[in-house]
Amino acid sequence: MRQTAAATLLLTFVFGSAALALAQGPDFVPERPGGAGDDPALRNRDLTGRSVKCPRVRFEHSTDPSAPGTSAYYLFADPWAGYAHGRELFHREFAAADGVFGESGRTAGPVLDDGSTRLASRDHVSACGLCHNSPWRDAGAGITIPKNGGTGRNTPHLFGAGLVEMLGWQLRLDLLAVGDRNRNGFIESTESRGVPAVVYNVPPGEPGRRPLEFGRFGDGNGDSIPDLNPILHMIYVDAAGKRIPWARSLSVAGVAGYTFEVQVFGFGQRGRLPVPSTLRGFTAQALDTHAGLQACDPTLTEEPRGDGLARVSLAGAPQFMSAVPRDRGNVRTPGGISLDDPDRDGHLHEITDGDLDLVEWYQMNHPRPARSERTPSVQRGEALFARSGCAKCHVPDWRLPAANPGAADYTRRTRGDRRFFDLETEPGPDGELRGRLKRLYDRKDGPITRRFGPVSIPDIYSDFLQHDLGPETHQVQYDGSTITHFRTTPLWGAGSTAPYLHDGSALTLEEAIRRHGGEAATSRRAWRALPAADREAVSAFLRSLVLYSTEDLPTDLNDDGRISPSYRVAGQDTGRERFNPEWLFNTPCRIEGRVRAPDGRWITSHAVTNLREAYGMHLPRRLDRDRDGFPDVLKR
Ligand code: HEC
Ligand code: HEC
Known part of the structure; x- marks a missing residue:
C-alpha cells in the first residue's frame, strides 16, 4: 500500500495517533515487542525474545553523546544498546510504511561492458538478515543471488567485518x-x-x-x-x-x-567498477539495491577537500565518494527531511545518517569467526596448507598499528582499532566454544573512550589481492563479458559457510580447492599430490574455522572468571550466561520469566518487559507520537 507522508499527516490529524496505531494493528508491523502479558491483538509477541522488538523510528544523527537518543548517544553513551539497535536495523524486515521497495522488477547497479545491461536486479528482500542469515540473527553467510551474471553471487558472512x-x-x-x-x-x-x-x-x-x-x-x-x-x-x-x-x-x-x-569487500567486479570499500557505503548501497530504501547521508555525500574522500563516519571510518547514495538531499523541508524520493514511492528520507551510524556500528563491532578444537589433524592440516602454497594467497595473520593521528607524515596517521569490544573464543574441554568479552574502552561516568590500540588479526587467511584462478572460476556476466579476477576469500569462518566460491557453485571445500587453477595451479598441484589422509587433514583444518551464534555463545560477561549456569539480570534468572548485548545496556533488559504458554507448558519467556526504558524509546529524540517513522523532533 502506498501511503504518502502527507496522507499520514492527514490521518493523524483526523483520527489522532492512538486511533492510527489501532487502525494499523499488529499485522502492519514486522516487530514483535510483546510478551505473554500483552494482548496479541494489539502487540505482536515473541516469547523467545529473539525477534526485532522496537518499532521503526528513524535515528537522528548527532556528534554529541549527551543528546539522549541520537546516534552519538547510542554509540558512545549506551554502546551496547547502539550495537543492539544496529543489529535490529540489519535484521528488521522493512515494511511498506517504511518505504521498502518501490522499483521491483527493475535492474540496478552499474552497467556492464555492453553499455546497457545492468549488474543486478533490485528490490527483492526486505532485510539484510534474510540473505546474511546463517547463523540466524547474526551477520552470517547465506544464499546465492542473481548478480553480475546467470551464475550469481553467494552471500558472504560479515563476522569480523x-x-x-x-x-x-x-x-x-x-x-x-x-x-x-x-x-x-x-x-x-x-x-x-x-x-x-x-x-x-x-x-x-x-x-x-x-x-x-x-x-x-x-x-x-x-x-x-x-x-x-x-x-x-x-x-x-x-x-x-x-x-x-x-x-x-x-x-x-x-x-x-x-x-x-x-576494495576489501565484495568478490570482485570487472572494468574497475567501484565496489564500496567501507561498511557504511556497502550498507547504503545494499539497502537501496536489495530493499529499495535510499539513504540520505551527508557523511557519504559531502567531499570536504574534493579529493575523492567523503567524510569520516561517527564510528571513525573514512568514506569515499564512490559510494554516494541516490538520495542527495538536494531539496529539503525546513526540518531537514529530504524530498528527493529517488524511487518515487512516496516515502521520504527512507534511511537517515543516524540509521547508518548504527548499522555501521553493529557490523564494525561484529565478533570475528572462531576456531574450534586444534586437534592433531587440524594442526597437521594447517602445516600442509602452508606447505602446499595456499598461505601465499590465504595469508594467515595480520596486524594493525595503534592510532597515531598526530604523525607529521600523513601515511603514518594510522587510525587504530575503532571497535569497542572484542569477543575472544576458545573451545572448552568438551569442544564447545566459550567466549570472553574484552572491552576496548574506558569509562568513568558518561560516554566511553575507545582505546584505538593496535590489533592482531590472526587466522583471517587472505592477502586482500585479486587473483586469476583460471577458467574454472571465471564468471561470464549477463552481457557476455568475463570477470577473471577475484579477491582471495578470507577463509575465516569457511568451516560454516558452504557453498563456496563467488557463485556458491562449489558445494564442498574440496570442490572449491579443486577449482583453483591459474595463479593457484602450482598450489593445487601440491594439494592434489598429497595422500588422501593429508588432503583430509587440510579439510579438517578448514572445517575448524567456524562461525557460531553470537547470542548463544556461553560467555563470561561480568568478568568474574566463570560462566554462570543461571545468570541473573534485573532480578530474573536468564539461564546460562551468554553473549546477549541486551544484558549490557545502561538499563539492562528485564525478561518476563516463568509464564504459562498457550499449550499449557511453563516456559521462561525472554520477552522484555522494560523495552521502552532499556532501548530508550521514551527518550525525547526517539519519541514518535504520530507513528510516522520519524522522531517527533524531526519536524517536517
Ligand atoms: C539479496 C541478498 C542480500 C541482501 C538482502 C544483503 N546482502 Fe550483503 N551481500 C550479498 C552478496 C551476494 C554479497 C557479495 C556481493 C559481491 O561481492 O558480488 C554481499 C556482500 C556484503 C558485504 C561485503 C562483505 C564481504 O566481505 O565481501 C557487506 C558489508 C554486506 N553485504 C552488507 C549488507 C547489508 C548491511 C545489508 C542490508 C542493508 C545487506 N548486505 C543485504 C547479499 C545480500
Ligand atoms: C593464487 C592465490 C590463491 C592460492 C595459492 C590459493 N587460493 Fe584459495 N582462493 C583464492 C581466490 C582468489 C579465491 C576466490 C575464488 C572465487 O571466489 O571464485 C579462493 C577461494 C578459496 C576457497 C573458497 C572459500 C569460500 O568461502 O568460498 C577455499 C576453500 C580455498 N580458496 C582454499 C585454498 C586452498 C586449500 C589452497 C591451497 C591448496 C588455496 N586456496 C590456494 C586464491 C588462492
Missing part, C-alpha cells in the same frame, strides 16, 4: 607510503613509475611477515591505467589533488595523477 574494513584503510596508507614519494597526498602520473607496490601483513621483525605484491605504480604497459592490482579502485585527480569525477584513466585531459581505495 570491522577488522576487514580497517585493513583496507591501512593497506591504502601503506601503499601510499611507497608510491607517494613527495607526500603531497596523491601519486603523480610519472611518480614512482615502475616501482613495485609491495606492502606487508605485519610490521618488521614479527613472525609470519610476507611481502604482498600489489603490482607496480604508474602505467608501464601503455593502457593509461596504473599497473596495480584490480582490488584498488583508482581515483584520478588534477594537479591540485582534486578528484576529476569523469576521469577513468591517466590520459583524460587535466589528470595529473591518482590515488585509490582498497
Whole structure:
C-alpha cells in the first residue's frame, strides 16, 4: 500500500495517533515487542525474545553523546544498546510504511561492458538478515543471488567485518607510503613509475611477515591505467589533488595523477567498477539495491577537500565518494527531511545518517569467526596448507598499528582499532566454544573512550589481492563479458559457510580447492599430490574455522572468571550466561520469566518487559507520537 507522508499527516490529524496505531494493528508491523502479558491483538509477541522488538523510528544523527537518543548517544553513551539497535536495523524486515521497495522488477547497479545491461536486479528482500542469515540473527553467510551474471553471487558472512574494513584503510596508507614519494597526498602520473607496490601483513621483525605484491605504480604497459592490482579502485585527480569525477584513466585531459581505495569487500567486479570499500557505503548501497530504501547521508555525500574522500563516519571510518547514495538531499523541508524520493514511492528520507551510524556500528563491532578444537589433524592440516602454497594467497595473520593521528607524515596517521569490544573464543574441554568479552574502552561516568590500540588479526587467511584462478572460476556476466579476477576469500569462518566460491557453485571445500587453477595451479598441484589422509587433514583444518551464534555463545560477561549456569539480570534468572548485548545496556533488559504458554507448558519467556526504558524509546529524540517513522523532533 502506498501511503504518502502527507496522507499520514492527514490521518493523524483526523483520527489522532492512538486511533492510527489501532487502525494499523499488529499485522502492519514486522516487530514483535510483546510478551505473554500483552494482548496479541494489539502487540505482536515473541516469547523467545529473539525477534526485532522496537518499532521503526528513524535515528537522528548527532556528534554529541549527551543528546539522549541520537546516534552519538547510542554509540558512545549506551554502546551496547547502539550495537543492539544496529543489529535490529540489519535484521528488521522493512515494511511498506517504511518505504521498502518501490522499483521491483527493475535492474540496478552499474552497467556492464555492453553499455546497457545492468549488474543486478533490485528490490527483492526486505532485510539484510534474510540473505546474511546463517547463523540466524547474526551477520552470517547465506544464499546465492542473481548478480553480475546467470551464475550469481553467494552471500558472504560479515563476522569480523570491522577488522576487514580497517585493513583496507591501512593497506591504502601503506601503499601510499611507497608510491607517494613527495607526500603531497596523491601519486603523480610519472611518480614512482615502475616501482613495485609491495606492502606487508605485519610490521618488521614479527613472525609470519610476507611481502604482498600489489603490482607496480604508474602505467608501464601503455593502457593509461596504473599497473596495480584490480582490488584498488583508482581515483584520478588534477594537479591540485582534486578528484576529476569523469576521469577513468591517466590520459583524460587535466589528470595529473591518482590515488585509490582498497576494495576489501565484495568478490570482485570487472572494468574497475567501484565496489564500496567501507561498511557504511556497502550498507547504503545494499539497502537501496536489495530493499529499495535510499539513504540520505551527508557523511557519504559531502567531499570536504574534493579529493575523492567523503567524510569520516561517527564510528571513525573514512568514506569515499564512490559510494554516494541516490538520495542527495538536494531539496529539503525546513526540518531537514529530504524530498528527493529517488524511487518515487512516496516515502521520504527512507534511511537517515543516524540509521547508518548504527548499522555501521553493529557490523564494525561484529565478533570475528572462531576456531574450534586444534586437534592433531587440524594442526597437521594447517602445516600442509602452508606447505602446499595456499598461505601465499590465504595469508594467515595480520596486524594493525595503534592510532597515531598526530604523525607529521600523513601515511603514518594510522587510525587504530575503532571497535569497542572484542569477543575472544576458545573451545572448552568438551569442544564447545566459550567466549570472553574484552572491552576496548574506558569509562568513568558518561560516554566511553575507545582505546584505538593496535590489533592482531590472526587466522583471517587472505592477502586482500585479486587473483586469476583460471577458467574454472571465471564468471561470464549477463552481457557476455568475463570477470577473471577475484579477491582471495578470507577463509575465516569457511568451516560454516558452504557453498563456496563467488557463485556458491562449489558445494564442498574440496570442490572449491579443486577449482583453483591459474595463479593457484602450482598450489593445487601440491594439494592434489598429497595422500588422501593429508588432503583430509587440510579439510579438517578448514572445517575448524567456524562461525557460531553470537547470542548463544556461553560467555563470561561480568568478568568474574566463570560462566554462570543461571545468570541473573534485573532480578530474573536468564539461564546460562551468554553473549546477549541486551544484558549490557545502561538499563539492562528485564525478561518476563516463568509464564504459562498457550499449550499449557511453563516456559521462561525472554520477552522484555522494560523495552521502552532499556532501548530508550521514551527518550525525547526517539519519541514518535504520530507513528510516522520519524522522531517527533524531526519536524517536517
Ligand atoms: C539479496 C541478498 C542480500 C541482501 C538482502 C544483503 N546482502 Fe550483503 N551481500 C550479498 C552478496 C551476494 C554479497 C557479495 C556481493 C559481491 O561481492 O558480488 C554481499 C556482500 C556484503 C558485504 C561485503 C562483505 C564481504 O566481505 O565481501 C557487506 C558489508 C554486506 N553485504 C552488507 C549488507 C547489508 C548491511 C545489508 C542490508 C542493508 C545487506 N548486505 C543485504 C547479499 C545480500
Ligand atoms: C593464487 C592465490 C590463491 C592460492 C595459492 C590459493 N587460493 Fe584459495 N582462493 C583464492 C581466490 C582468489 C579465491 C576466490 C575464488 C572465487 O571466489 O571464485 C579462493 C577461494 C578459496 C576457497 C573458497 C572459500 C569460500 O568461502 O568460498 C577455499 C576453500 C580455498 N580458496 C582454499 C585454498 C586452498 C586449500 C589452497 C591451497 C591448496 C588455496 N586456496 C590456494 C586464491 C588462492
